[in-house]
Amino acid sequence: MVSEVKVTVCSTELYQLAAISDQDLAELVGHGIAQPHDQQAVEWQFDEAAVAQITRAVRLRRELQVDWAGIALALELLNELEGLRRENDALRRRLERLEE
Amino acid sequence: MEFKDYYALLGVEPEADEATIKTAYRRLARKYHPDISQEKDAEARFKEVAEAWQVLKDPDKRADYDQLRAMRSQQGGRGPFEAPPGWQPSDGGGFDPSDAGFSDFFESLFSGARQGGRGGSASGRRGRDVEIDLPVFLEDTVSSETKPISFRLPxxxxxxxxxxxxxxxxxxxxxxxxxxxxxxxxxxxxxAGVGDMPAGDVYLRIRLVPHPLFDVEGHNLIVTVPLAPWEAALGTKVEVPTLTTPINLSIPAHSQNGKKLRIAGKGLPSKAGQGDLFVLLKVVMPPATSDDINQLWEQLAEKASFDPRAQWSR
Structure with a gap:
């Protein structure tokens, strides 16, 4: 069966992982780019998917020179685009099976 | 090595002010960023643009670059480029993690700073994360598999x-x-990290390899089963492949083309439980027909008096 291992990363480790400042992390969470397990906790905990999202957001922000609000929107649209592309590929393959 | 015209790469005049350069960079970054762009050589183009920006946004680096550029144009501006003997960048500034992967030209102009200059990299730097696509066959997702992988690391x-x-x-x-x-x-x-800093991580991005028989929809699988017209009309038993062992499936009589039959629990495993296998029926005409068979079709046509386009005439 599927074994579920939850790995969490605390904000101190995250500062090092993603080279992100306290203030930026607060901005990022404020814009809903990533969510800690408990926003009220003294030290935030993030799961791996959130860490990946944060690292990507930090990189995109540096590379595109866009503010956090822009990054939040870009990430949302990019994730949606990725999903649609994947769905489109899958549907195209299914269609090919039905066509002669 | 090749001399890089950073102004031309950003499409700005050499006299351009900071704001103009920033705007030009932002526009090109959006156009060529590999996460966004569908253009073929997007990644290479983005690297060039990022390198130009890295130099021109920084007043010290830009002054160094302008000086070399002026020297070069005095010498005719042609042929391969060599940094002048004893060349030292004036800023001596610390290491910027986004510098890695830039051209030899960039390295020869600005990397000296890392060894001698203030800041440098003596304080260390965490190793780089690497992302790798890992093709996985559907069969491999049913049970936990150990796969050997190898990749190249800088x-x-x-x-x-x-x-x-x-x-x-x-x-x-x-x-x-x-x-x-x-x-x-x-x-x-x-x-590996520099100094006492830890190594970076590897992220494997799972890419399910398209399967010759099965399509994936979430955690469900779809298999298309071809049927002869009479099999669809009269019903039959078909051996249907699954990711593990094939199973026998009864096709009910009068099954319509495109009908879906569900086989519970034969899809992909997931955290929410096992997915299902859907069998999609596809009625296929037999290839060439003889006169005998044509006669039989004609008889059928007379007896059935079926108008498949009845809805059109309404």
């Missing part, structure tokens, strides 16, 4: 300078139930 010296590449091999356990696009983090398996 190697840096103690100053954080790129000195080469090394191949790294690992055995990775692919957990059952992985989905397309999912990322697996291998902590500390990326490039």
């Amino acid at each position: 190697e840096y010296n103690q100053y954080g300078e790129l000195i080469g590449e090394a191949t790294k091999s690992l055995n990775v356990k692919i957990p059952a139930g992985v989905t397309d696009g999912e990322r697996i983090r291998l902590k500390g398996q990326g490039t």
Whole structure:
């Protein structure tokens, strides 16, 4: 069966992982780019998917020179685009099976 | 090495002010950023643009570059470029993690700063994360599989300078139930850190390889089963492949083309439980027909008096 291992990363480790400042992390969470397990906790905990999202957001922000609000929107649209592309590929393959 | 015209790369005049350069960079970054762009050589173009920006946004670096550019144009501005003997960048500024992977031209102009200058990289730097696509067959997602993988990692010296590449091999356990696009983090398996800093991580991005028989929809599988017209009309038993052992399936009489039959629990494993296998019926005409068979079709046509386009005439 599927074994579920939850790995969490605390904000101190995250500062090092993603080279992100306290203030930026607060901005990022404020814009809903990533969510800690408990926003009220003294030290935030993030799961791996959130860490990946944060690292990507930090990189995109540096590379595109866009503010956090822009990054939040870009990430949302990019994730949606990725999903649609994947769905489109899958549907195209299914269609090919039905066509002669 | 080739002399890079950073102004031309950003499409700005050499006299352009900071704001103009920033705007030009932002526009090109959006156009060529590999996460966004569909253009073929987007990544290479983006690197060039990022390199130009890295130099021109920084007043010290830009002044150094302008000086070399002026010297070069006095010498005719042609042929390969060599940094002047004893060349030292004036800023001596610290290491910027986004510098890695820039051209030899950039390295020859600005990397000296890392060794001698203030800041430098003596304080260390965490190793780089690496992202790798890992093709996985559907059959491999049913149970936990160990897969050997190997990839190339850039190697840096103690100053954080790129000195080469090394191949790294690992055995990775692919957990059952992985989905397309999912990322697996291998902590500390990326490039080594500089100084006392830890190594980066490797992220494996699962890519499900398209299967010749099965399509994936979430955690369900779809298999298209071809049927002769009479099999669809009269019903039949078909051996249907699954990811493990084939199973016998009864096709009910009068099954319509495109009908879906569900076989519970024969899909992909997932955290929410086992997915299902859907059997999609596809009625296929027999190829060539003889006169005998044509007669039979004619008889059928007379007896059935079926108008498949009845809805059109309404």
